[in-house]
Amino acid sequence: MSHTLIAEKPEYADAIERVLSRAFGPGRYAKTSERVREAGAVLEHALTRIALNGEGEVVGVCRIWRVEAGEPVFFLGPLAVDPSEQSAGVGFALVRDAVAACRASGGAGVVLVGAERFFRPAGFTVVPAGRVSLPGPVDPARLLWVELRPGGLDKVHGELRAPKR
Ligand SMILES: CC(C)(COP(=O)(O)OP(=O)(O)OC[C@H]1O[C@@H](n2cnc3c(N)ncnc32)[C@H](O)[C@@H]1OP(=O)(O)O)[C@@H](O)C(=O)NCCC(=O)NCCS
Numbered sequence: 001m002s003h004t005l006i007a008e009k010p011e012y013a014d015a016i017e018r019v020l021s022r023a024f025g026p027g028r029y030a031k032t033s034e035r036v037r038e039a040g041a042v043l044e045h046a047l048t049r050i051a052l053n054g055e056g057e058v059v060g061v062c063r064i065w066r067v068e069a070g071e072p073v074f075f076l077g078p079l080a081v082d083p084s085e086q087s088a089g090v091g092f093a094l095v096r097d098a099v100a101a102c103r104a105s106g107g108a109g110v111v112l113v114g115a116e117r118f119f120r121p122a123g124f125t126v127v128p129a130g131r132v133s134l135p136g137p138v139d140p141a142r143l144l145w146v147e148l149r150p151g152g153l154d155k156v157h158g159e160l161r162a163p164k165r
Pocket of ligand 1: 081082088117
């Protein structure tokens with residue numbers, strides 16, 4: 001089935017919540033990534049991507065947030081695809097498109113918590129030890145980032161926090 005990727009719009013909020021709860025199940029809000037979002041990260045609707053199926057239903061989401069760790073940087077997540085449409089390339093297409101939007105916006109880099117094996121083809125690598133932390137425990141092997149322009153991540157350092165402006 002063909003999918004269309006578009007930016008997030010307010011009218012899709014309920015449909016996105018349904019996909020997130022079907023994909024993650026209970027325990028979604030216990031993740032440390034949620035603490036970053038609760039701490040005042042700013043949702044970037046224009047950089048977030050949602051996937052619509054042939055019927056125009058939301059079947060996937062890859063949200064992008066504006067945060068800071070010494071320098072402004074983007075935080076990616078949650079990424080989710082409805083279980084009925086997984087393994088068809090939608091998840092990776094959402095990541096690729098959202099990261100491209102971040103790059104086109106002039107951003108410095110994108111940080112996320114996730115499986116390196118899945119995100120590596122989109123350019124993500126493990127954050128060097130001690131460079132970035134979250135307001136809670138994170139497996140360092142799952143803390144990943146990608147640079148969006150040369151030197152973009154050079155000054156990124158410290159805990160991911162709400163952006164100053
Ligand atoms: C992760 C997720 C978004 C991938 O969406 P998708 O549309 O199935 O992704 P794609 O079709 O582009 O790629 C699928 C491949 O990604 C890889 N993959 C999927 N989840 C993975 C994970 N947690 N770790 C490592 N690799 C993974 C597998 O190789 C998979 O191939 P397979 O289906 O043949 O086993 C989807 O499985 C999902 O919503 N999972 C539940 C929520 C979640 O874990 N989100 C990610 C948080 S970082």
